[in-house]
Amino acid sequence: MKLTPIIEVRDVTYRYPYAEQPALDQISLQMMPNQWIAIVGHNGSGKSTLAKTFNGLIEPQSGEIYFDGQLLTEETVWDVRGQLGIVFQNPDNQFVGATVADDVAFGMENNGIPRDEMLVRVEAALRQVRMWDYRHQEPARLSGGQKQRVALAGVLAQRPKVIILDEATSMLDPQGRSEIIDLMSQLRAAGDFTIISITHDVDEAALADQIFLIDDGHLIMQGAPDEFFAKSDELHDHGLIEPLSEQIRGKLVASGINLSNKYLDENQLVDELWTLHLNM
Amino acid sequence: MDITFEHVDYTYQPNSPLATLGLKDINLTFKSGSYTAIIGQTGSGKSTLLQHLNALIRPSAGRVVIGEQVVTPATKNKELYHLRRRVGLVFQFPESQLFEETVLKDVAFAPKNFGKSEAEANEIARETLRLVGIDEQLEDKMPFDLSGGQMRRVAIAGVLAMQPEVLVLDEPTAGLDPIGREQIMQLFERIHRERGITIILVTHQMDDVVSYADQAVVMAHGEVAKVGTPAEVFADLNWLTAHNLELPSTGRFVQRLQQKGFHFDQMPLTVDELLTAIKPQLKRGAHVG
Numbered sequence: 001m002k003l004t005p006i007i008e009v010r011d012v013t014y015r016y017p018y019a020e021q022p023a024l025d026q027i028s029l030q031m032m033p034n035q036w037i038a039i040v041g042h043n044g045s046g047k048s049t050l051a052k053t054f055n056g057l058i059e060p061q062s063g064e065i066y067f068d069g070q071l072l073t074e075e076t077v078w079d080v081r082g083q084l085g086i087v088f089q090n091p092d093n094q095f096v097g098a099t100v101a102d103d104v105a106f107g108m109e110n111n112g113i114p115r116d117e118m119l120v121r122v123e124a125a126l127r128q129v130r131m132w133d134y135r136h137q138e139p140a141r142l143s144g145g146q147k148q149r150v151a152l153a154g155v156l157a158q159r160p161k162v163i164i165l166d167e168a169t170s171m172l173d174p175q176g177r178s179e180i181i182d183l184m185s186q187l188r189a190a191g192d193f194t195i196i197s198i199t200h201d202v203d204e205a206a207l208a209d210q211i212f213l214i215d216d217g218h219l220i221m222q223g224a225p226d227e228f229f230a231k232s233d234e235l236h237d238h239g240l241i242e243p244l245s246e247q248i249r250g251k252l253v254a255s256g257i258n259l260s261n262k263y264l265d266e267n268q269l270v271d272e273l274w275t276l277h278l279n280m
Numbered sequence: 281m282d283i284t285f286e287h288v289d290y291t292y293q294p295n296s297p298l299a300t301l302g303l304k305d306i307n308l309t310f311k312s313g314s315y316t317a318i319i320g321q322t323g324s325g326k327s328t329l330l331q332h333l334n335a336l337i338r339p340s341a342g343r344v345v346i347g348e349q350v351v352t353p354a355t356k357n358k359e360l361y362h363l364r365r366r367v368g369l370v371f372q373f374p375e376s377q378l379f380e381e382t383v384l385k386d387v388a389f390a391p392k393n394f395g396k397s398e399a400e401a402n403e404i405a406r407e408t409l410r411l412v413g414i415d416e417q418l419e420d421k422m423p424f425d426l427s428g429g430q431m432r433r434v435a436i437a438g439v440l441a442m443q444p445e446v447l448v449l450d451e452p453t454a455g456l457d458p459i460g461r462e463q464i465m466q467l468f469e470r471i472h473r474e475r476g477i478t479i480i481l482v483t484h485q486m487d488d489v490v491s492y493a494d495q496a497v498v499m500a501h502g503e504v505a506k507v508g509t510p511a512e513v514f515a516d517l518n519w520l521t522a523h524n525l526e527l528p529s530t531g532r533f534v535q536r537l538q539q540k541g542f543h544f545d546q547m548p549l550t551v552d553e554l555l556t557a558i559k560p561q562l563k564r565g566a567h568v569g
Contacts, residue, residue, distance in 0.1 A: 042457040044427045089455070143322065170455045171373075173322045174484050174526045200457040239459040244529045247551050255555070257562060266533060274540040276562045 145176025
């Protein structure tokens with residue numbers, strides 16, 4: 001049986017009011033379920049606009065969105081929103097609850113989930129993001145990374161099929177960023193849902209199963225990290241840089257060192273260099 | 281204009297049960313025309329230190345000497361007016377402070393506030409906008425109609441329009457994409473070189489410290505943990521890791537290679553330095569042809 005894409009975008013065009021250029025220009029793509037997907041592109045490339053079409057926050061002027069095989073329409077949009085959660089960029093703009101636990105419960109209250117069930121889910125979600133000990137605290141007093149973990153818990157508690165992280169790490173310090181990225185890796189291993197991370201951090205994208213590069217509202221290329229990062233010229237042309245391991249590999253190969261001719265992540269590159277070390 | 285910290289302490293909420301020491305016995309010099317990077321974990325005292333640089337807060341003990349102006353716990357606010365023009369502070373996400381109806385008005389606000397005529401202020405604003413790469417067509421737009429990267433430049437232009445001698449930058453590239461980051465850092469480098477402006481940069485981007493700064497200051501628990509050139513500060517990777525600091529991007533790689541038996545006399549801080557250090561350690565057979 002053929003697998004149904006969790007999200008399918010067909011020929012979608014969207015132009016912001018008064019904008020000269022469309023933010024999305026006849027774009028089509030398919031995302032498969034239960035993967036970690038990265039959407040990369042420079043600021044203003046259209047990547048965040050694209051994500052906002054997935055749950056109808058933005059309604060395209062033409063084209064169609066399918067969520068798990070279902071066409072997104074005025075009738076289906078509410079159902080889809082229940083199955084797709086978003087963590088936004090700014091950790092300070094997404095809190096409504098007086099305590100961490102209240103905040104996580106908010107989305108479920110809105111969806112009319114019974115209280116007993118809610119309590120179970122709040123605890124499970126907060127434990128999952130390692131913030132259960134902070135459940136009675138005010139969200140405002142947490143660090144940036146902790147705030148984003150709570151926001152993620154709020155999304156997890158809804159048991160969505162898709163979690164979108166819209167540049168959720170870009171305002172965090174290095175420690176906060178690695179907390180979120182570690183958590184994403186664990187979630188992918190544990191859960192049966194799709195993670196879509198919208199990012200311009202190539203090191204974060206390198207962890208994904210599948211990467212989509214967006215520019216000028218078009219899909220420029222897509223692939224698994226090893227195919228994707230092999231095309232460094234393409235990345236440069238669209239305002240991104242390749243991961244450090246690829247910069248090093250590229251330069252070593254150019255200077256005549258006999259390394260693999262494909263993308264290697266840091267571990268693989270260190271291993272290859274080791275086998276070439278004089279003392280081996 | 282040199283800036284010197286002499287035995288500076290800063291206490292949050294003094295004389296209360298909640299009193300906490302924000303800074304402890306800080307001794308530092310920022311020479312006129314230098315480029316200093318301040319690094320350290322969130323909560324290490326970087327921002328508190330920063331706010332002393334144009335006397336937004338005054339030390340609880342010790343003194344800060346900014347040019348001829350001495351700032352002590354007893355200094356009156358009135359005496360600090362001129363200082364604020366000479367030291368420009370760009371906060372994190374400065375675009376959130378844009379407020380005027382048009383881009384030009386926003387940038388002209390500070391010079392007008394410091395006594396320039398409307399025509400003079402507009403002239404300065406135009407010049408500054410060109411300097412940060414904002415075209416004439418954008419001058420009459422609402423700041424909020426611009427892209428994130430453009431808004432950031434306009435906000436920076438607003439500070440530069442005061443024509444400060446010292447520019448203090450708190451994570452000026454946070455949230456920007458790699459190319460946008462590079463452009464903003466190049467802009468500061470150009471202003472630093474061409475106009476001799478002193479730069480003090482707070483950052484988590486260790487590669488920027490390596491590329492641009494001539495002095496690096498490591499803050500930890502409200503104290504200066506280390507001062508030196510970037511090469512000196514990044515020489516000991518284990519020390520950095522022990523202080524929970526990020527490494528320059530080559531650092532992680534170097535640590536892994538060391539575990540596999542590679543040897544480095546000096547910590548390579550750039551990709552090219554790294555390659556130069558690795559190549560002689562590879563087998564001859566490793567070279568093609």
